[in-house]
Amino acid sequence: xxxxxxxxxxxxxxxxxxxxxxxxxxxxxxxxxxxxxxxxxxxxxxxxxxxxxxxxxxxxxxxxxxxxxxxxxxxxxxxxxxxxxxxxxxxxxxxxxxxx
Amino acid sequence: xxxxxxxxxxxxxxxxxxxxxxxxxxxxxxxxxxxxxxxxxxxxxxxxxxxxxxxxxxxxxxxxxxxxxxxxxxxxxxxxxxxxxxxxxxxxxxxxxxxxxxxxxxxxxxxxxxxxxxxxxxxxxxxxxxxxxxxxxxxxxxxxxxxxxxxxxxxxxxxxxxxxxxxxxxxxxxxxxxxxxxxxxxxxxxxxxxxxxxxxxxxxxxxxxxxxxxxxxxxxxxxxxxxxxxxxxxxxxxxxxxxxxxxxxxxxxxxxxxxxxxxxxxxxxxxxxxxxxxxxxxxxxxxxxxxxxxxxxxxxxxxxxxxxxxxxxxxxxxxxxxxxxxxxxxxxxxxxxxxxxxxxxxxxxxxxxxxxxxxxxxxxxxxxxxxxxxxxxxxxxxxxxxxxxxxxxxxxxxxxxxxxxxxxxxxxxxxxxxxxxxxxxxxxxxxxxxxxxxxxxxxxxxxxxxxxxxxxxxxxxxxxxxxxxxxxxxxxxxxxxxxxxxxxxxxxxxxxxxxxxxxxxxxxxxxxxxxxxxxxxxxxxxxxxxxxxxxxxxxxxxxxxxxxxxxxxxxxxxxxxxxxxxxx
Numbered sequence: 001x002x003x004x005x006x007x008x009x010x011x012x013x014x015x016x017x018x019x020x021x022x023x024x025x026x027x028x029x030x031x032x033x034x035x036x037x038x039x040x041x042x043x044x045x046x047x048x049x050x051x052x053x054x055x056x057x058x059x060x061x062x063x064x065x066x067x068x069x070x071x072x073x074x075x076x077x078x079x080x081x082x083x084x085x086x087x088x089x090x091x092x093x094x095x096x097x098x099x100x
Numbered sequence: 101x102x103x104x105x106x107x108x109x110x111x112x113x114x115x116x117x118x119x120x121x122x123x124x125x126x127x128x129x130x131x132x133x134x135x136x137x138x139x140x141x142x143x144x145x146x147x148x149x150x151x152x153x154x155x156x157x158x159x160x161x162x163x164x165x166x167x168x169x170x171x172x173x174x175x176x177x178x179x180x181x182x183x184x185x186x187x188x189x190x191x192x193x194x195x196x197x198x199x200x201x202x203x204x205x206x207x208x209x210x211x212x213x214x215x216x217x218x219x220x221x222x223x224x225x226x227x228x229x230x231x232x233x234x235x236x237x238x239x240x241x242x243x244x245x246x247x248x249x250x251x252x253x254x255x256x257x258x259x260x261x262x263x264x265x266x267x268x269x270x271x272x273x274x275x276x277x278x279x280x281x282x283x284x285x286x287x288x289x290x291x292x293x294x295x296x297x298x299x300x301x302x303x304x305x306x307x308x309x310x311x312x313x314x315x316x317x318x319x320x321x322x323x324x325x326x327x328x329x330x331x332x333x334x335x336x337x338x339x340x341x342x343x344x345x346x347x348x349x350x351x352x353x354x355x356x357x358x359x360x361x362x363x364x365x366x367x368x369x370x371x372x373x374x375x376x377x378x379x380x381x382x383x384x385x386x387x388x389x390x391x392x393x394x395x396x397x398x399x400x401x402x403x404x405x406x407x408x409x410x411x412x413x414x415x416x417x418x419x420x421x422x423x424x425x426x427x428x429x430x431x432x433x434x435x436x437x438x439x440x441x442x443x444x445x446x447x448x449x450x451x452x453x454x455x456x457x458x459x460x461x462x463x464x465x466x467x468x469x470x471x472x473x474x475x476x477x478x479x480x481x482x483x484x485x486x487x488x489x490x491x492x493x494x495x496x497x498x499x500x501x502x503x504x505x506x507x508x509x510x511x512x513x514x515x516x517x518x519x520x521x522x523x524x525x526x527x528x529x530x531x532x533x534x535x536x537x538x539x540x541x542x543x544x545x546x547x548x549x550x551x552x553x554x555x556x557x558x559x560x561x562x563x564x565x566x567x568x569x570x571x572x573x574x575x576x577x578x579x580x581x582x583x584x585x586x587x588x589x590x591x592x593x594x595x596x597x598x599x600x601x602x603x604x605x606x607x608x609x610x611x612x613x614x615x616x617x618x619x620x621x622x623x624x625x626x627x628x629x630x631x632x633x634x635x636x637x638x639x640x641x642x643x644x645x646x647x648x649x650x651x652x653x654x655x656x657x658x659x660x661x662x663x664x665x666x667x668x
Binding site for chain 1 (some may be wrong): 177178180181182211214215216217220221245247317320321324325328329332333345358361407451454455456458459460462487504569570571572573574576
């Protein structure tokens with residue numbers, strides 16, 4: 001996946017993205033600490049894990065902030081809906097996000 | 101609406117047996133604290149049939165002297181989950197667990213500080229058409245964060261009673277009990293079921309016909325995602341009406357918290373904390389353990405001398421009393437370990453430790469929480485295995501139980517010492533490294549490496565079959581409640597005594613029998629049980645065994661095969 005610099009801090013919330021602009025989607029496991037993103041989809045995920053993730057609030061539209069990473073990048077701690085969630089980067093890889 | 105008094109005649113409408121109230125809620129929502137307070141810590145602990153999930157049941161005294169059975173279900177985010185704990189919740193709610201019928205009322209506990217996520221479970225319960233009372237817990241913590249919840253508005257949006265409470269201080273519990281009592285008499289079912297579903301939704305009919313609760317494998321991924329997305333849209337609409345939260349309601353990562361999990365300080369702090377626990381179970385438990393074993397010895401000696409000699413006396417003094425002693429000798433270690441674990445768990449540090457260690461443990465197919473059981477197994481495998489109950493996933497728990505005994509426990513140290521002294525020459529390598537010491541280290545490493553190998557093999561063989569993932573909530577750091585921690589220690593000790601006594605006592609009697617028969621000449625004492633403790637194992641080794649008894653005979657028959665050891 002091509003990660004360009006454009007998707008970082010520049011397109012903040014102030015302007016609604018026009019429909020023809022492509023938003024760089026990436027997986028939650030590739031998000032840097034301190035960055036705020038919005039979940040866009042959960043992809044190719046076993047249904048048991050999917051049910052767990054969605055019940056914990058990881059659905060399209062949820063705002064998420066990566067707050068910490070463990071040794072060698074896993075697990076990842078994320079803030080969402082007023083609580084902190086810890087998940088392995090393998091699991092975070094299923095979660096597609098767009099920068100906020 | 102919460103403080104209406106219940107009249108006794110209202111109860112008369114439901115005269116039959118004690119109603120069942122199920123306590124349901126997310127992990128870390130303060131459910132256990134509420135359960136302890138509501139039951140006055142007067143409850144029974146058992147296991148759900150067939151699974152190692154703890155079942156807590158207590159008596160809930162309602163305002164007008166009626167009682168209800170209050171059942172604390174495992175914490176869950178959904179009633180359609182797939183882990184062993186979540187399945188217990190599903191089966192319980194469906195009335196599929198043994199004598200338990202469907203609960204008469206569900207008391208849903210919500211954490212007011214992240215109400216949106218907590219409402220997901222409530223929306224599922226409403227759809228499943230259970231009579232429901234919602235306890236809005238941690239109102240104080242929510243206020244601290246500037247979150248304002250209008251509980252009447254919330255109650256109207258959900259069409260169920262919503263009672264704001266603070267379980268820790270007991271505020272609002274009378275209102276809650278009144279609401280529970282009222283709902284038990286007039287069980288009202290919310291009319292808001294499937295309210296999240298737009299009428300023109302294409303899979304609306306499919307979803308309406310789904311059994312509630314259902315399991316995730318009954319649905320495909322797209323349906324699960326769209327159901328959940330719609331549910332959250334509904335929840336957001338409700339929250340927009342009934343909840344006012346500041347722009348940044350996310351809990352600030354406190355300085356202390358970020359130090360605890362930082363890459364620089366995280367591991368050193370962790371090693372100090374775990375080092376202290378290890379010290380506690382290894383050394384501090386030593387004195388009470390010695391006291392117990394000497395007093396058990398003197399009691400059995402006293403019995404042996406006082407009672408007239410005979411078979412019964414022998415059974416008592418050499419079978420039963422040492423057998424019971426072998427069980428209670430572990431109590432100090434178990435109590436100390438569970439005290440430490442309780443403090444760490446309740447304060448939220450255990451989750452941080454799991455976060456720090458997960459990446460290392462994952463490589464051998466374990467998860468971060470397996471560290472404490474394995475570490476305590478170096479002191480003794482018994483409390484180590486008992487403490488695996490803090491591991492949520494069943495496969496991870498089983499794997500940890502399998503490898504915990506491979507760690508060299510303290511009772512093996514004297515055996516190692518004797519064998520090494522006999523077999524390894526006391527030479528010094530490079531002038532200062534003792535070959536004997538090195539061998540001892542190697543023995544410990546052998547256990548660790550063996551454990552890693554076994555775990556890796558189990559991981560490869562088992563984990564593919566059962567879904568296994570590491571997604572957990574990191575609870576906020578807070579001060580543990582002494583009452584809850586101590587009660588947990590008490591429960592663990594009692595459950596150990598109950599479960600272990602039967603097995604170990606039976607083994608002791610069998611071994612006593614084998615050691616005493618068929619010889620009738622002189623009843624001498626044999627090693628009562630394999631679970632020898634370091635302080636008295638040497639003494640037991642030096643005791644003469646009854647050569648004519650079954651154990652003696654088999655020992656004599658076997659000994660030529662172990663010739664080198666005879667020099668001991």
